[in-house]
Amino acid sequence: GAGVSQSPRYKVAKRGQDVALRCDPISGHVSLFWYQQALGQGPEFLTYFQNEAQLDKSGLPSDRFFAERPEGSVSTLKIQRTQQEDSAVYLCASRDGRITDTQYFGPGTRLTVL
């Protein structure tokens, strides 16, 4: 079946612009996670949804970062007034949440802020 998809795959933004990154999880997966991966590092947790509820946003680095999942499926990560330090790969993962604990990752969106 289809895996996790993310769009766009690449995004270049000028400093100060707002960006929106989209995640389509595996159909039926209850849990959705966003991670940020800096070059040469492991992914770091940003936020977690169970259905439409955002249960943990402790990893969001600032109030410029906002995530939503209004209908419990597709999720959007928005970054306002982007800064150069926001440049990274943003990964989305989904998890069944009922049968297995495995998180399946999408290909990521590489964000470059100039």
Added chain:
Amino acid sequence: GESVGLHLPTLSVQEGDNSIINCAYSNSASDYFIWYKQESGKGPQFIIDIRSNMDKRQGQRVTVLLNKTVKHLSLQIAATQPGDSAVYFCAENRRPGANSKLTFGKGITLSVRP
């Protein structure tokens, strides 16, 4: 603070040999561990997982060993192939209530020599 980390940044092996990738974790409360493989430009790909009530789990050409006494996790790859070349991450999943974010190590690069 608590962390999941890898002992070596790179590992070079001859094609056909067995590979062993090691990982240390420090949170004794962790009860679920996962190995991911990440190829350049792609998201992390699930390899194998293990729960804290197990010591060993085998998959296709891969084995994960968990030593809770010394908080050590290892991934063994049998008959390593060129397609195994990638960055490997261990990750831990703590499950207090609904918070099930993954904490990743920094990653180790596996390079397979032909």
